Amino acid sequence: MSPDLLRRRIGYSFSRMELLDQALTHRSHGTPHNERLEFLGDSVLNCVVAGYLFERFADLPEGDLSRLRAHLVRQEALCQAAQALGLGEHLRLGEGEVKSGGFARPSILADALEAVIGAIFLDGGFPAARDAVLRLCRPALAALDHGTLGKDPKTLLQELLQARKIALPQYSVVATHGAAHSQNFEVECVIPELSVRTKGSGRSRRTAEQEAAARAFEQIR
Amino acid sequence: MSPDLLRRRIGYSFSRMELLDQALTHRSHGTPHNERLEFLGDSVLNCVVAGYLFERFADLPEGDLSRLRAHLVRQEALCQAAQALGLGEHLRLGEGEVKSGGFARPSILADALEAVIGAIFLDGGFPAARDAVLRLCRPALAALDHGTLGKDPKTLLQELLQARKIALPQYSVVATHGAAHSQNFEVECVIPELSVRTKGSGRSRRTAEQEAAARAFEQIR
Numbered sequence: 165m166s167p168d169l170l171r172r173r174i175g176y177s178f179s180r181m182e183l184l185d186q187a188l189t190h191r192s193h194g195t196p197h198n199e200r201l202e203f204l205g206d207s208v209l210n211c212v213v214a215g216y217l218f219e220r221f222a223d224l225p226e227g228d229l230s231r232l233r234a235h236l237v238r239q240e241a242l243c244q245a246a247q248a249l250g251l252g253e254h255l256r257l258g259e260g261e262v263k264s265g266g267f268a269r270p271s272i273l274a275d276a277l278e279a280v281i282g283a284i285f286l287d288g289g290f291p292a293a294r295d296a297v298l299r300l301c302r303p304a305l306a307a308l309d310h311g312t313l314g315k316d317p318k319t320l321l322q323e324l325l326q327a328r329k330i331a332l333p334q335y336s337v338v339a340t341h342g343a344a345h346s347q348n349f350e351v352e353c354v355i356p357e358l359s360v361r362t363k364g365s366g367r368s369r370r371t372a373e374q375e376a377a378a379r380a381f382e383q384i385r
Numbered sequence: 386m387s388p389d390l391l392r393r394r395i396g397y398s399f400s401r402m403e404l405l406d407q408a409l410t411h412r413s414h415g416t417p418h419n420e421r422l423e424f425l426g427d428s429v430l431n432c433v434v435a436g437y438l439f440e441r442f443a444d445l446p447e448g449d450l451s452r453l454r455a456h457l458v459r460q461e462a463l464c465q466a467a468q469a470l471g472l473g474e475h476l477r478l479g480e481g482e483v484k485s486g487g488f489a490r491p492s493i494l495a496d497a498l499e500a501v502i503g504a505i506f507l508d509g510g511f512p513a514a515r516d517a518v519l520r521l522c523r524p525a526l527a528a529l530d531h532g533t534l535g536k537d538p539k540t541l542l543q544e545l546l547q548a549r550k551i552a553l554p555q556y557s558v559v560a561t562h563g564a565a566h567s568q569n570f571e572v573e574c575v576i577p578e579l580s581v582r583t584k585g586s587g588r589s590r591r592t593a594e595q596e597a598a599a600r601a602f603e604q605i606r
Contacts, residue, residue, distance in 0.1 A: 199446065199447040200439060200445075200446070200447050200450065202447065203435060203439070203447040203450050203451060204435050204436060204439045206435075207428075207431045207432040207434075207435035207436075208432055208435075208436075210428045210431065210432070211428040211429055211431070211432035213428075214424060214425050214427075214428035214429075215425060215428075215506070218421060218424070218425045218503075218507075224421075225420065225421070226420040226421050226423065226424040229421065229424050230424060282439075285436070286439075289511075290510075290511035290512075291511075
């Protein structure tokens with residue numbers, strides 16, 4: 165993918181192209197790298213999302229707004245947005261990171277996306293950054309479900325079962341694959357009373373549990 | 386103090402006065418109260434302070450910027466800024482809160498200040514909110530010491546002693562005053578090798594320790 169295509173996907177034309185270059189430079193590659201821009205972009209992102217949620221959900225109390233925001237700015241969501249942009253191809257990483265597949269690491273992708281947001285804020289001011297954030301997060305914003313309010317699947321499943329007075333699900337790791345630094349967990353979620361048994365997998369036990377819970381939730385609902 | 390004087394001190398003229406009224410209304414008083422505005426203002430404050438620190442300290446790494454920001458937006462700092470505005474007199478509290486002295490509670494003051502920032506953001510946009518934040522935080526920003534980087538006194542004292550290879554200070558509560566809901570702690574900080582013995586007091590043990598540490602730090606330095 166050409167740098168031009170990336171700029172078009174981001175939807176913002178930089179006056180100072182070096183800011184975008186810096187945003188895409190991981191510290192393993194050398195200085196100037198993107199950590200300071202990430203610090204800035206993180207706060208811009210939080211502010212834009214807060215303003216958006218405040219306006220869109222005029223009746224929601226503060227606690228629900230906080231939860232929705234946490235859902236939108238979590239690493240997984242940012243990583244998805246970064247992948248949709250094809251940001252990974254444009255990252256500048258040190259050799260060690262390249263070899264270990266760092267261009268695809270969720271934390272590196274999410275951080276780089278925040279850094280890009282910080283770069284836009286510096287280059288074009290708050291309105292430009294807000295437009296970019298709302299564009300980058302559009303799929304996640306569109307998928308926001310007022311009812312589930314950004315609750316994670318395990319919480320949703322638990323609430324659903326409690327409402328029906330059914331015993332809580334049991335989670336257990338049924339397999340792990342791969343070496344220590346790139347393990348993959350396979351988890352089973354069992355709800356005996358409903359004869360429900362679903363599986364999930366992920367890079368952490370928690371992620372795998374969430375996936376299994378999401379599947380159980382869909383089956384029951 | 387008149388509402389006009391408060392508006393002058395805040396340094397911003399609201400088009401929608403009801404936003405300022407809401408920002409000054411604690412939930413104990415009824416709806417609409419200031420919790421949603423506080424959520425918004427908190428993120429605006431963090432974003433403005435991040436941008437300010439990014440520009441002012443062009444050489445500081447991300448970790449130091451984070452620590453400085455945490456220092457600037459902590460409850461104690463916001464409470465001081467709120468007191469400088471005389472915000473307490475203008476709060477609208479429920480009867481219970483009024484009786485228990487809620488108008489002076491640090492958390493209520495700090496939250497109301499954040500809500501005022503959120504109200505300015507809604508009324509006048511990001512530039513107006515940024516100007517207001519920088520004005521409200523001016524004393525704290527002026528006092529930022531590049532060397533101490535927003536470290537708390539206990540940390541500073543510990544680092545100073547470690548650098549001189551002196552045993553760490555001992556803190557102990559020497560007295561508590563007042564009823565359970567409004568206790569005051571008196572704490573002593575002792576550094577035997579230097580024959581230093583200082584005292585501090587505060588609404589929590591931690592606050593009292595910090596005050597005692599600050600005094601010891603000043604004596605030794």
